[in-house]
Amino acid sequence: MSLFLDLPGLPFPATNAGIFHRDAPLVLEIGFGDGRFLEWMAKSRPEWNCLGADIARGSVARAFKRLRRAGQAHVRLHHGSGVFLLRNILPDQSVTRVYVNFPDPWRKKRHAENRLFQPSFFELLAARLTMGGSLLFTTDDAPYYEQTVALALKSGYYKVTESPPPAAVLQTKYASRWREAGRNFYHAHIQKQTGHTPAIPPQIQKENGMHHALLNGTIPEITEFEKVIHHFSEGHVVILDVLQMIGREGLVFVARSHEPDLIQELFIQLRPAEKAEADLLLSVMNFGNPIATRGTSEAVKAVSRWLTQQNLTLSGTYY
Ligand SMILES: C[S@@+](CC[C@H](N)C(=O)[O-])C[C@H]1O[C@@H](n2cnc3c(N)ncnc32)[C@H](O)[C@@H]1O
Known part of the structure; x- marks a missing residue:
């Protein structure tokens, strides 16, 4: 079985069971880096279907090696944007948790459009999370943290609980790097708490047969x-x-x-x-x-x- 998400072989949107060949809570990590946290999830939460996305080729190669060694059947990797998966592949109310650990903060104002967390992200997330499902977000960047929490609350779909990051998040490559640099960590549990979810259709249609x-x-x-x-x-x-x-x-x-x-x-x-x-x-x-x-x-x-x-x-x- 391939560790990679078989996008050419899946319908858009796909089903959780279609991807993993079993029904289990679907958990997505966006920006898995070298795959340490994904490996931890796959090994210590065998009852979850774990999906990871990263846009960087180097990250995907490192995570692939790590997860192939781990040999877990219920994990899939995607080389590309997590937003693409949420928007086009994962059905409404199908995702139990999304983890985002140390996303790039794009500090300069002129780079703000590159940030993962935008108002549109919280709309999309509300559509794809299960009722009571959550985004677990950890960063070392206080302004990005505050801005993200404010965006989540402003959308009206979530309640936010702040706490120290879970122990496994503190083991990631970037957690180690920023700990050594003496930075503080900020963690938010952003939980969907409304029955009303926005209608956000997929943006990309898969066509029949190759052109x-x-x-x-x-x-x-x-x-x-x-x-x-x-x-x-x-x-x-x-x-x-x-x-x-x-x-x-x-x-x-x-x-x-x-x-x-x-x-x-x-x-x-x-x-x-x-x-x-x-x-x-x-x-x-x-x-x-x-x-x-x-x-x-x-x-x-x-x-x-x-x-x-x-x-x-x-x-x-x-x-
Ligand atoms: C600062 S690194 C953190 C990596 C890892 N989570 C850690 O804690 O060590 C951010 C990662 O997010 C990835 N990334 C950025 N935007 C992304 C997106 N839209 N979808 C998936 N991955 C993304 C980058 O390629 C990079 O590997």
Whole structure:
């Protein structure tokens, strides 16, 4: 069984039992860093379904090694934003607890939009938490702490209890770092206490089948390539580079699609079409487990357009 959340194989939204193959309280850690706290949860709370998200590739690699060694069946990792999981994957009133330990405070005013805790976060959380479910938040940053508690209370969905952080939270990498630096810690138990929950639909729809296009003509010789940026209503795609296949006829376009809280790195290949009634097939490679979304569709569209400027003609599109 994979330790990673199988997003290409899951419906959006998924069910807790669909992800973990059992019904159990669902607990999400956002920003697991090196995975120490997630490992503690998986080992000491075997009765929970533990899901972790982190946007940093290095964190995901470290946590993966740690959790693979731990060998627990009821833990899943996601390389990406926890907000994406809350918004698009986890159903309403399905999450029992969310842990956030030492989130980046983004202290400068001009970086405030990068902070995890925004008014919209508390609305979304209220929709996805079970009744009585909680966010457990720990930080060393007093202003961020106060601001977060104020945002939670202002939303009207929560009651807040302040206390020293739980012992396991004090074992994380950042807890150790800030303890050595002599910083104070602040911890809030932010508990949903209202039956009224906002309706917040998923923002990203998964589409059926991966996007592709058929083209006629010959594979162009590439002597130079300039980055292409393609905008669409909910995001944009960047085609970063194009590579020549070695020992095979074909090109691979390296692209990145940006949608709300979802960035996908994509490899889009142009190869002779073996079965289709056209010369060439442009398709998204499975490498990196891409999810078929508007972003992949727009990426294939952007590459197709670029190819038509190289004297290829489109003969069929699925995007
Ligand atoms: C300061 S570190 C704390 C790591 C860990 N919790 C600890 O206590 O050692 C913050 C972590 O949050 C991750 N992060 C930031 N924004 C995120 C988001 N929206 N979703 C998931 N992870 C996020 C960062 O990549 C980083 O690993």
